Amino acid sequence: MTAPISRQRRAAVAADTTSSSFSITSSLLRLFKHIKYENLAAGLSGGVISTLVLHPLDLVKIRFAVSDGLKMRPQYDGMMHCMKTIWKLEGIRGLYQGVTPNIWGAGASWGLYFLFYNAIKAYKKEGRQTELSAAEHLVSAAEAGILALCLTNPVWVTKTRLVLQYNADPSRKHYKGMMDALVKIYRHEGIPGLYRGFLPGLVGTSHAALQFMxxxxxxREQNTHKKMPSDSLLSPLEYITIAAISKIFAVAMTYPYQVVRARLQDQHNNYSGIVDVMSRTWIMSVLDFLYSNEGIEGFYKGMVPxxxxxxxxCCITFLVFENVSRLLLGEYH
Known part of the structure; x- marks a missing residue:
């Protein structure tokens, strides 16, 4: 009796596995059916345009985020002082250090994000007449963020390394450009080096999820107020206002992860992991007679820039996306 029962169980397990595999394949095919490359092109356009305009502020933000008291780092009194100092030493070229991977990263991240997010939304809404709930928008945005991060994290590591090169003499810089940085990071640190900051980056998907929600x-509330369908095209001012409010809310809730991530990716300090970064930023030091190194303020360095x-x-990206995507999809009217 034992052998037949065993065969029956194996057959049942095999049938369950086959059924599960078929279900996953079917779900993926249904998801791929909703992928629209117009959303990729529109998101990429928004990311590239906003990056080209505002990269110097991103450079300043990262330099403040990693400002942990090391003497080898330049000391800045504020955002304007930082920009003036970089301009004086290196000119416009200095303010655009790391712009190439930033364009690649922002363009790819926004493009992939909007591609995955809209596909996931359409997949979840398939066959439904009701709108997605706030929680469903939150989960859809988080899933899209994880997928995009898996593909773009090496680019963000490269950008961080490039903007943290403080020497004004190009011949004395460790990294000559984006490809040189990618090759050197991979050669000396391997795949883990290219995925430094990945875990806080995963936490960071909550930022985008909160923003998109x-x-x-x-x-939806604005269109309801105007007594229009929920997917109606809004005015540029309305998109800008809504994007700004959603971004401020998301930044206020999640900014500390960006500081942790930037410090993990920084080549001038050696942290063993997320806990080490947080403890060295926050925990009071016995050697300093219980004097806090940076305290809670350390987690919000660079927040103003x-x-x-x-x-x-965010306003530029969302405004460009909403209009370009509708234009490409033939929904602009």
């Missing part, structure tokens, strides 16, 4: 909710940069960047 708020953005979608505000769009970050807000100055990300709010207009």
């Amino acid at each position: 708020t953005y979608e909710g505000l769009k 970050n807000l100055v940069r990300v709010i207009p960047a």
Whole structure:
């Protein structure tokens, strides 16, 4: 009796596995059916345009985020002093250090994000008459963020390394450009080096998830207020206002992860992991007679230049996306 039962169980397990594989394949095919490359092109356009305009502020934000007291780092009194100092030493070229990977990263991230996010939304809404809930928007945005991060994290590591080269003499810089940095990081640190900051980056998907959830909710409320369908095209001013509000909310909730991520990716300091970064930023040191190194303020370094940069960047990106995607999809009217 034992052998037949065993064969039956194996057959049942095999049938369940086959059924599960078929279900996953079917779900993926249904998801791929909703992929529209117009969303990729529109998101890429928004990311590239906003990056070209606002990269110097991103550079300043990162330099403040990693400002942990090391003497080898330049000391800045504020955002304007930082920009003036870089301009004086290196000119416009200095303010655009790391712009190539930033364009690649922002373009690819926004393009892939909007591609995955809209496909996931359409997949979840398939066969439904009701709108997606706030929680469904949150989960859809988080899933899209994880997929995009898996593909773009090496580009963000490269950008961080490039903008943290403080020497004005090009011949004394460790990295000559984006491809040189990618090759050197891979050669000396391997795949783990290219995925430094990946875990806080995953936490960072909550930032985009909160932003998209708020953005979608505000769009829907605005169209309801105007007694129009929820997917109706809004005015440029309405998109800018809604994008700004959603970005401010998301930044206020999640900014500390960006500081942790930037410090993990920084080539001038050696942290063993996320806990080490957080403890060295926050925990009081016995050697310093219980004097806090940076305290809670350490987790919000660079937030002001970050807000100055990300709010207009977000407004530009979303405004460009909404209009370009509708134009490419033939929905602009």
